[in-house]
Structures are given as C-alpha cells and as structure tokens.
Amino acid sequence: xxxxxxxxxxxxxxxxxxxxxxxxxxxxxxxxxxxxxxxxxxxxxxxxxxxxxxxxxxxxxxxxxxxxxxxxxxxxxxxxxxxxxxxxxxxxxxxxxxxxxxxxxxxxxxxxxxxxxxxxxxxxxxxxxxxxxxxxxxxxxxxxxxxxxxxxxxxxxxxxxxxxxxxxxxxxxxxxxxxxxxxxxxxxxxxxxxxxxxxxxxxxxxxxxxxxxxxxxxxxxxxxxxxxxxxxxxxxxxxxxxxxxxxxxxxxxxxxxxxxxxxxxxx
Numbered sequence: 095x096x097x098x099x100x101x102x103x104x105x106x107x108x109x110x111x112x113x114x115x116x117x118x119x120x121x122x123x124x125x126x127x128x129x130x131x132x133x134x135x136x137x138x139x140x141x142x143x144x145x146x147x148x149x150x151x152x153x154x155x156x157x158x159x160x161x162x163x164x165x166x167x168x169x170x171x172x173x174x175x176x177x178x179x180x181x182x183x184x185x186x187x188x189x190x191x192x193x194x195x196x197x198x199x200x201x202x203x204x205x206x207x208x209x210x211x212x213x214x215x216x217x218x219x220x221x222x223x224x225x226x227x228x229x230x231x232x233x234x235x236x237x238x239x240x241x242x243x244x245x246x247x248x249x250x251x252x253x254x255x256x257x258x259x260x261x262x263x264x265x266x267x268x269x270x271x272x273x274x275x276x277x278x279x280x281x282x283x284x285x286x287x288x289x290x291x292x293x294x295x296x297x298x299x300x301x302x303x304x305x306x307x308x309x310x311x312x313x314x315x316x317x318x319x320x321x322x323x324x325x326x327x328x329x330x331x332x333x334x335x336x337x338x339x340x341x342x343x344x345x346x347x348x349x350x351x352x353x354x355x356x357x358x359x360x361x
Contacts, residue, residue, distance in 0.1 A: 100163040102127040102295050103148070103264055108157035110140075110147050110319075117143040119319035120157070127263070130286075130296045132310030132327070134303065136340055140319035141299045142184065145266050148297075149181050150174040161264070175205050178263035184272060186249040188256070190242030194233060197241055198224040198255045205260030220259075227258035230292060231285040247278045251285060258289065265289065267298040271305050279305055303330075303341070303349050315340055328353060 101124035110118040118140045125131055133141050146152035148159055150171035159167045166174050180201075188197050202220040228234045231251045236244060244252065250270060257265055270286070271279045279302060286309050290296060300306045306313065307327035315323040315336050323329075323336045330336055331350040337343060 100160065101125055102129075102162055103297075104160040104163075105148070106158045106160070108144075108147060108159060109155050110143050110152065111155045116319050118147060118154075121316075121319070121321055122157075123314060123321065123324065125264070125295060125297065127295050128290070128293065129311050130290055130298065130309055132306040132313045133297060133299045133316060134301065134306055134313065134340065135316035135322075138318075139316040141316055142268055143319075144316070145181060145268055145297075145299065148174075149179060149266060175260055175262075178261075179266065180205065180257035180260045180262035180264070181266035182250075182253045182257050182268060182270060184269045186246065187253055188241045188249060190240070192241055193238050194241055194244065194248070194252050194255075195224060195228065195237040197252060198227055198259045201256035202227070202259035205257075223259045223261060224255075227255040230258060230288050231255050232281070232288075247274060247281060250274070250282065254285060254289070258294070262294060264295045264297070267296060269299055269301065271300060271302050283309060303345070304352060307349065307353060 103125040105121055105123050108118055108121045109116060121144065135141055143152065147154045150169055154167055158165055161177055161179065164177070166177060169177070189200065199220060202223040228237060231254050233248060233251045233255060236248055241249070241252065254267070254270070271282050274282065283305060286296065286298070298309065307330065310327050313323070313325065313327045313330055314321055317339050322339065323333050331346050331353070337346045341349065
C-alpha cells in the first residue's frame with residue numbers, strides 16, 4: 095500500500111501573539127501542490143502576519159508549519175526560502191539603483207542556497223533562472239531599465255520575478271494588485287495563471303474580490319486572526335458570516351452578479 099503524499103503546506107493550530115493581541119489564533123489548513131489558495135478578510139484580520147509566520151520573518155508563538163512533511167516552524171527566513179517558499183510584499187520591494195534584471199539575479203543567486211563566500215560571477219544557472227522568471231511574468235523587455243524608474247505595475251511584476259528566480263515550490267503573494275487599474279489587474283492575473291501553469295503552488299492575499307475569486311481554487315476568509323470561511327469561491331456570497339463581517343450586502347450582490355456573468359460566459 096502506497097503511503098499518502100503529505101500536503102505541500104500544513105498549518106496546524108498556528109498562533110502568533112503580540113502581548114495580549116492574538117494576530118493569528120489557532121489557525122489550521124492544508125494546501126495541496128498545484129493549488130491556488132486565496133485569502134481575504136478585513137484590514138487587521140491577520141493575513142500578512144500569517145505570511146510572516148510561514149516565511150519565518152515573525153515565527154509562530156504556537157502550533158506548527160510543515161512543508162511537504164518537514165517542520166519549518168522555527169527555521170530562519172533564508173532556510174525557509176531555500177526549502178522552497180518565496181514571497182512578495184504589499185509595498186514594492188527592490189533595489190532601486192539596479193536594473194530590473196540585476197534585481198532578479200539577486201533572487202536567483204542568493205535565494206536558492208547559502209553563499210558564505212559570494213562570487214563576482216553569478217554563474218550560468220542563476221542567469222538562466224533570472225531570464226526564465228522575467229519571461230514567465232512578461233517583463234523581459236524591461237530587463238535593462240533602472241528599477242527606481244519603473245511604473246508600479248512593472249515593479250509588482252518584478253517583485254514576482256525576483257521571488258520566482260529562487261525556484262520556489264510555494265509562492266506567497268501579498269496584495270499583488272493593490273493600487274492597480276482594471277487593465278493592470280488583468281495583466282497580473284495573466285502572470286499568476288502562467289505561474290500556476292508552471293507548477294508552482296500559490297497563496298495570495300487580496301482585497302480585490304474579482305481577482306481573488308477568478309484565480310483561487312479555494313478561498314479562506316480571516317477575521318480577528320481566525321478562519322471564518324474556507325471553501326469554493328462560489329460559496330462566498332452565500333455565507334452569512336462573510337457577508338456580515340467582510341463583504342457587506344452591496345459588495346456581496348456585485349460579486350454574485352460578477353460570478354453569475356462569468357459562469358454564463360464560460361457556459
């Protein structure tokens with residue numbers, strides 16, 4: 095009898111407290127390889143704190159986090175990155191004075207292994223990883239542009255490429271379309287679909303519900319550090335708790351209409 099394959103990511107009773115405040119409270123969920131999990135919820139719900147806990151920037155106070163069965167709860171951020179977890183941030187992080195490609199090369203060179211004695215040459219493998227990551231999100235044409243002069247959309251895509259250059263198994267994306275226009279959101283949506291098609295598992299945090307429901311295989315809504323909903327995107331608008339504490343009646347009706355139109359268009 096073949097042993098069951100463990101989930102790619104398993105969070106078990108994870109908690110993160112800051113004094114008396116429980117930013118993440120006894121949270122459990124599993125993530126299957128190849129899945130896209132969308133996380134929504136009000137500001138202050140604990141979504142970004144959860145990412146910090148998973149990526150090791152702010153280790154869990156309680157509970158455990160397993161990556162393909164390996165306990166990564168207490169590993170340093172660079173060890174978690176090297177194990178196959180990369181992330182992007184709400185704010186556009188990057189080295190402004192470097193070119194876009196140089197930024198991605200930093201991820202490719204340092205994000206895959208320890209570099210106790212960095213070389214002046216990044217090597218063929220890192221160069222190939224950088225070029226592949228930029229092509230995947232569609233920013234090859236901006237390779238030699240200075241990062242600080244890139245528009246917001248390009249900087250968001252660049253941050254994604256830098257994370258992808260580490261060759262992650264799991265990519266955590268924190269509000270990837272915040273502040274973008276509808277047309278720009280569609281461009282990011284295209285990039286996320288390409289990342290999924292490349293076999294990378296994704297967790298994304300987003301307030302733009304159109305983006306969240308179109309891309310996610312499963313949705314989790316958080317409130318006060320706890321999970322108040324987990325299920326198919328289509329069931330969101332029928333959950334009274336989600337409507338009451340997060341969507342509101344108006345947004346719920348708009349989302350219901352949007353999803354109904356989407357189902358008709360694909361029918």
